[in-house]
Amino acid sequence: MAxxxxxxxxIHFLFLYLSSQPIGAHNLSRSTTPLCHEDEMSALLQFKxxxxxxxxxxxxxxxxKTLSWKNSRDCCSWDGIECDENxxxxxxxxxxxxxxxxxxxxxxxxxxxxxxxxxxLSNNHxxxxxxxxRVGYLSRLTHLDLSASVYSGQVPTEIFELTRLVYxxxxxxxxxxxxxxxxxxxxxxxxSLAQNLTSLEELLLGFVNMSSQVPNxxxxxxxxxxxxxxxxxxxxxxxxxxxxxxxxxYLDVGYNEVTGRLSKFNSSSPLEDLRLGDxxxxxxxxxxxxxxxxxxxxxxxxxxxxxxxxxxxxxxxNLKDLDVSGNTFTAQSISSISWxxxxxxxxxxxxxxxxxxxxxxxxxxxxxxxxxxxxANNQLSGAIPSQLMNLTRLTVLNxxxxxxxxxxxxxxxxxxQLVDLDLSVNKFHGEIPSSISQLQNLExxxxxxxxxxxxxxxxxFHKFKHLGTLQLSFNRLSGCMSSANLIIPQLTTLGLASxx
Numbered sequence: 001m002a003x004x005x006x007x008x009x010x011i012h013f014l015f016l017y018l019s020s021q022p023i024g025a026h027n028l029s030r031s032t033t034p035l036c037h038e039d040e041m042s043a044l045l046q047f048k049x050x051x052x053x054x055x056x057x058x059x060x061x062x063x064x065k066t067l068s069w070k071n072s073r074d075c076c077s078w079d080g081i082e083c084d085e086n087x088x089x090x091x092x093x094x095x096x097x098x099x100x101x102x103x104x105x106x107x108x109x110x111x112x113x114x115x116x117x118x119x120x121l122s123n124n125h126x127x128x129x130x131x132x133x134r135v136g137y138l139s140r141l142t143h144l145d146l147s148a149s150v151y152s153g154q155v156p157t158e159i160f161e162l163t164r165l166v167y168x169x170x171x172x173x174x175x176x177x178x179x180x181x182x183x184x185x186x187x188x189x190x191x192s193l194a195q196n197l198t199s200l201e202e203l204l205l206g207f208v209n210m211s212s213q214v215p216n217x218x219x220x221x222x223x224x225x226x227x228x229x230x231x232x233x234x235x236x237x238x239x240x241x242x243x244x245x246x247x248x249x250y251l252d253v254g255y256n257e258v259t260g261r262l263s264k265f266n267s268s269s270p271l272e273d274l275r276l277g278d279x280x281x282x283x284x285x286x287x288x289x290x291x292x293x294x295x296x297x298x299x300x301x302x303x304x305x306x307x308x309x310x311x312x313x314x315x316x317x318n319l320k321d322l323d324v325s326g327n328t329f330t331a332q333s334i335s336s337i338s339w340x341x342x343x344x345x346x347x348x349x350x351x352x353x354x355x356x357x358x359x360x361x362x363x364x365x366x367x368x369x370x371x372x373x374x375x376a377n378n379q380l381s382g383a384i385p386s387q388l389m390n391l392t393r394l395t396v397l398n399x400x401x402x403x404x405x406x407x408x409x410x411x412x413x414x415x416x417q418l419v420d421l422d423l424s425v426n427k428f429h430g431e432i433p434s435s436i437s438q439l440q441n442l443e444x445x446x447x448x449x450x451x452x453x454x455x456x457x458x459x460x461f462h463k464f465k466h467l468g469t470l471q472l473s474f475n476r477l478s479g480c481m482s483s484a485n486l487i488i489p490q491l492t493t494l495g496l497a498s499x500x
Contacts, residue, residue, distance in 0.1 A: 034088030
């Protein structure tokens with residue numbers, strides 16, 4: 001009897017032990033997780049069959065996700081699919097960069113997925129189709145990404161009824177043949193968008209042709225963190241209140257005909273990235289830009305700003321990219337902006353066309369993170385400082401159209417990351433060293449309108465596999481020679497005028 005009691009007690013404790021183990025709970029959870037709905041699986045498989053798989057993406061992470069879709073498997077486990085854990089309905093369809101090629105229309109079985117919350121069809125090729133209006137019937141959507149997928153025509157107004165959207169990206173729908181804007185949005189549509197989609201946090205419309213003014217209701221999108229309206233054919237006065245949206249971190253309205261002035265910034269602004277390049281903004285750059293604690297990118301190149309480059313920019317401790325080129329600033333010595341050379345985080349520095357004069361200071365060598373340096377179209381003089389050799393990450397070095405002199409320094413041949421080297425329209429002299437062939441990544445090499453002398457052996461350039469432009473015209477060269485077998489495979493422009 002005692003042994004029988006011990007047996008039953010052992011069984012009881014064994015049951016308690018097993019029921020407390022995580023593996024048991026895990027199996028129980030899996031057994032109650034619903035599978036994909038059969039009608040949604042069928043809709044996805046029919047969608048898959050409509051598209052060819054072609055290499056239409058330059059995304060290094062692109063992959064043909066739909067190839068993993070098989071009828072015999074639960075669609076919730078397919079690549080690019082997520083389902084609701086409780087209902088099994090498909091709530092996420094992420095087919096970004098999936099090599100899809102073909103047209104899309106309102107008959108697509110995609111629109112049978114009525115429970116979708118996130119839809120990403122970006123970076124594919126939908127062959128100049130219009131965005132189907134039925135996208136606007138997916139009323140649960142919070143995220144919609146249709147960018148860079150060769151859509152054309154008018155943006156359907158039904159999208160502006162998706163009031164739950166927090167993320168909308170329709171940008172970069174360009175014609176692959178000529179980079180022409182393909183999508184259009186009529187002025188009333190932009191106003192409707194601003195009035196209805198009040199929960200938006202990210203609105204990305206770059207290269208959507210609007211041909212309109214920026215509507216004031218955009219300033220009411222108080223949750224907005226990112227706004228991209230670059231290359232949109234906008235005009236008129238840009239509402240200055242948008243700069244002061246409380247959560248705005250990224251603003252790009254570059255390459256439009258908008259006008260405006262920058263008002264005083266507040267130190268509480270979270271702005272990190274401000275891009276106004278190639279617009280008609282004017283007036284002075286306010287000194288208060290220097291109190292923006294998070295600003296890392298300031299792009300105001302080729303606007304109409306006047307006055308001087310504010311010294312308060314020295315206070316921007318996170319500054320990584322600075323482009324103030326091509327404005328109407330008053331002439332000033334390059335030594336008067338000495339604070340620039342203390343910005344050791346800079347990756348991009350564009351000071352071209354700014355009436356700067358004087359010698360490039362040796363302290364430029366402090367910018368060891370610099371990848372892009374553009375000082376062209378100024379009045380800089382003297383030799384290239386040897387401290388420039390510290391900038392080993394440079395891919396672009398543009399010193400063209402200045403008054404620089406001296407010879408091409410030998411250490412320049414160690415800057416093997418260079419893709420663009422422009423020394424044109426200066427007073428450089430001496431021979432063009434044959435060792436320049438060590439810069440094998442060069443794509444653009446203009447050396448014209450200098451005082452270079454000697455004979456050019458064009459055979460020295462045969463190692464350049466990527467060189468598209470080689471300009472040697474208008475120097476004091478005594479001749480250019482090459483063998484009959486000279487091949488520079490990518491060369492499209494060769495300038496040899498006045499080379500004897």
